[in-house]
Amino acid sequence: MKQEQKDLKSQLVVVAGGAGEIGERITRVFLQQGARVLVPSRSKEKLNALRASLKDTSTGELLPLETDVSTSEGLKTLSAAIEKEGVLRVAVNSVGTFWQGPSSLDVPVDEVQRVFHETFFPYVGLTQTLIPALGPGTHFVKLNGLLSLQAMPNVSAFGVSATAQMAWTRFLIAEATASTPWITELVIDSFVRTRSRTLPEEYISADDIAHEILRIVTEENQHQIATIGKGPGDAKVEFVPLRPQASEKNLKRLFGSFKAMG
Numbered sequence: 001m002k003q004e005q006k007d008l009k010s011q012l013v014v015v016a017g018g019a020g021e022i023g024e025r026i027t028r029v030f031l032q033q034g035a036r037v038l039v040p041s042r043s044k045e046k047l048n049a050l051r052a053s054l055k056d057t058s059t060g061e062l063l064p065l066e067t068d069v070s071t072s073e074g075l076k077t078l079s080a081a082i083e084k085e086g087v088l089r090v091a092v093n094s095v096g097t098f099w100q101g102p103s104s105l106d107v108p109v110d111e112v113q114r115v116f117h118e119t120f121f122p123y124v125g126l127t128q129t130l131i132p133a134l135g136p137g138t139h140f141v142k143l144n145g146l147l148s149l150q151a152m153p154n155v156s157a158f159g160v161s162a163t164a165q166m167a168w169t170r171f172l173i174a175e176a177t178a179s180t181p182w183i184t185e186l187v188i189d190s191f192v193r194t195r196s197r198t199l200p201e202e203y204i205s206a207d208d209i210a211h212e213i214l215r216i217v218t219e220e221n222q223h224q225i226a227t228i229g230k231g232p233g234d235a236k237v238e239f240v241p242l243r244p245q246a247s248e249k250n251l252k253r254l255f256g257s258f259k260a261m262g
Ligand SMILES: NC(=O)c1ccc[n+]([C@@H]2O[C@H](COP(=O)([O-])OP(=O)(O)OC[C@H]3O[C@@H](n4cnc5c(N)ncnc54)[C@H](OP(=O)(O)O)[C@@H]3O)[C@@H](O)[C@H]2O)c1
Pocket: 016, 017, 018, 019, 020, 021, 022, 023, 040, 041, 042, 043, 046, 068, 069, 070, 093, 094, 095, 096, 097, 118, 119, 122, 143, 144, 145, 146, 188, 189, 190, 191, 192, 194
């Protein structure tokens, strides 16, 4: 069902990771809609670079916030800034990094722990900060990569975190109530053209992703896990909602067993 929620003028939007490659384009698209966009970053230099790269955007208001969203102090600072700025309409989580290394049997446990710690727990903290700040009918959108759905060699430490992040989103959706914002996890299943990664025109761009997020938060009215991608051979951006992996009957049976166990 579509909902009339198009006007983002003066609305408060948080883009966590907004000083990053894809985040910058998401921030730009919301500013173009006249939104006030709060962007937390650990780095003053990155926030200055973001401001400089957005200086051609005359609408909206950029609200840079120097803070580390992977710490509980940083999340408190983010919460306080949201409270000060008013009602939150959209939150996007474009926080992320990448890791490649030895195979699953060779990677040191400490390294798996470090990668998991630096990538999974910031997502948990951000959801616990941003989702309660969003009201019903608003939107929370999280970016992820194909490793959340598919295993490949030599990326296991990162892949288990991507998979865990996806699982966390599924639990958030399973626990959603009438006052929970609409939750979308958007799995990017191709390379992305960004400022620093120049790829042929056929690949999906950070702008394509930003515009899809804008479409979701202004038109969609549901919780969803979806993939987005485009590459050589494809004519246009493909957005595909993913089916649940277990049948409804089996899920009901298991849920019934949990209930019976008290
Ligand atoms: N680029 C791609 O080709 C691609 C493909 C598939 C999926 N994705 C996903 O899309 C999202 C954005 O990707 P991107 O390429 O734009 O990433 P990016 O340029 O590396 O930026 C991500 C942002 O995440 C923040 N960040 C990373 N690790 C953090 C940590 N431990 N604690 C706090 N903040 C942290 C950084 O914030 P600071 O400003 O504080 O440094 C950075 O600005 C990620 O979830 C990524 O997995 C990207």
